[in-house]
Amino acid sequence: xxxxxxxxxxxxxxxxxxxxxxxxxxxxxxxxxxxxxxxxxxxxxxxxxxxxxxxxxxxxxxxxxxxxxxxxxxxxxxxxxxxxxxxxxxxxxxxxxx
Amino acid sequence: xxxxxxxxxxxxxxxxxxxxxxxxxxxxxxxxxxxxxxxxxxxxxxxxxxxxxxxxxxxxxxxxxxxxxxxxxxxxxxxxxxxxxxx
Numbered sequence: 811x812x813x814x815x816x817x818x819x820x821x822x823x824x825x826x827x828x829x830x831x832x833x834x835x836x837x838x839x840x841x842x843x844x845x846x847x848x849x850x851x852x853x854x855x856x857x858x859x860x861x862x863x864x865x866x867x868x869x870x871x872x873x874x875x876x877x878x879x880x881x882x883x884x885x886x887x888x889x890x891x892x893x894x895x896x897x898x899x900x901x902x903x904x905x906x907x908x
Numbered sequence: 909x910x911x912x913x914x915x916x917x918x919x920x921x922x923x924x925x926x927x928x929x930x931x932x933x934x935x936x937x938x939x940x941x942x943x944x945x946x947x948x949x950x951x952x953x954x955x956x957x958x959x960x961x962x963x964x965x966x967x968x969x970x971x972x973x974x975x976x977x978x979x980x981x982x983x984x985x986x987x988x989x990x991x992x993x994x995x
Binding site: 815816817818819820823824827828831835838846847850851867869870871873874875877878879881882883885886889890 | 920921922923926927930931934937938940941942944945948949952953955956958959960961962966967970971974975978
C-alpha cells in the first residue's frame, strides 16, 4: 500500500480505515484466543470454578499464542513485499486478458 | 488572499475508487496474515505444552512455516497466472 499513490484527503480516510480495522482485529484476536485456550485447557466440568491446573494452562496458552503471533508478524513484514509483487502481477495479467 | 489556494482545494477530492482499492488490499493482507497465524500455530505450536515462552525449536518452526506459506502462495499465484494465459 503505497502512500504516494493517494492524496492527503485519501490518506486521511485510509488512515481512519486502518485504525477501524485494527480495533476489530484486536476484538477478533481476543475472542479467537479465548476460544483456542478454552478448547485446549478446560476439561473439568464437575465444577464451575476454573481449577488451578486449568488456570495455569490458560496463562501458558495465551502467552505462547501471543508470542507466536508476534513472531509471525515480524517474519510476515519481512516477506510480504515479495507477495504483493506476485499478487499485483497476477491481477494485472487477469485484467489484461479479460 | 488565502494561503490555501484553489489548487490545494482540488487535491483534496477523494476518489472513492482509490479508497475501495486500498480497503480491498488491506482486507487481503489482514486475511493472509490471519491465515498464516492459524496454519502455523497448528503446524508448530502445542499450546497446552511446554513453558510460557517459545523454545528454539518452536521459533525455528514458525520462521520456516511463514516462509513456506509465502512460497506456496507464490506458486499458487503462478499456477493461476499460467491457467489464465492458456485460455
